[in-house]
Amino acid sequence: MMKKYREFNTKILSFVLSLxxxxxxxxxxxxxxxxxxxxxxxxxxxxxxQDSDKTLECGNGTAVYEESSNTLTLNASVIDTVYQNESTxxxxxxxxxxxxxxDCYITEDGLDSxxxxxxxxxxxxxxxxISGGGRLTINVKDAGVQANNISLADAKxx
Numbered sequence: 001m002m003k004k005y006r007e008f009n010t011k012i013l014s015f016v017l018s019l020x021x022x023x024x025x026x027x028x029x030x031x032x033x034x035x036x037x038x039x040x041x042x043x044x045x046x047x048x049x050q051d052s053d054k055t056l057e058c059g060n061g062t063a064v065y066e067e068s069s070n071t072l073t074l075n076a077s078v079i080d081t082v083y084q085n086e087s088t089x090x091x092x093x094x095x096x097x098x099x100x101x102x103d104c105y106i107t108e109d110g111l112d113s114x115x116x117x118x119x120x121x122x123x124x125x126x127x128x129x130i131s132g133g134g135r136l137t138i139n140v141k142d143a144g145v146q147a148n149n150i151s152l153a154d155a156k157x158x
Contacts, residue, residue, distance in 0.1 A: 036094035038070070045081030048072070073101060074101065076101070080106075082118050088119065088121070120143045121143070121144045124147040135156040136158075
């Protein structure tokens with residue numbers, strides 16, 4: 001009886017050590033994190049997910065959301081309207097990829113009410129990846145970009 005008990009403990013210990021090795025080689029995030037797809041993406045005061053073609057006019061440019069890649073593309077956009085309670089130009093309640101094309105702006109220039117002040121240019125509750133060959137200029141009251149993790153490739157932010 002004692003021999004079977006010892007064999008069982010050895011198997012359990014081997015299994016646990018195998019899991020520890022697996023997690024140490026791949027990282028816990030790789031095994032468990034699949035990313036969080038947002039249920040709300042507010043751009044220039046409008047939830048782009050509620051728009052039928054996921055395209056919004058932003059000044060003389062556009063903001064276009066592609067669901068399959070979870071990517072918001074800013075094409076020469078001027079964002080100067082806030083998302084309701086968050087006081088942000090762009091807000092997403094999950095991970096988000098942003099591609100910047102041309103000269104884009106998030107600005108509170110021209111806003112005359114304290115309630116319409118853009119406090120944060122981009123607020124993402126998950127990870128934010130910004131890329132593209134364009135330039136994004138953020139002129140707001142408090143913070144330009146706020147997210148859990150931020151990755152920047154090719155795009156210029158000022």
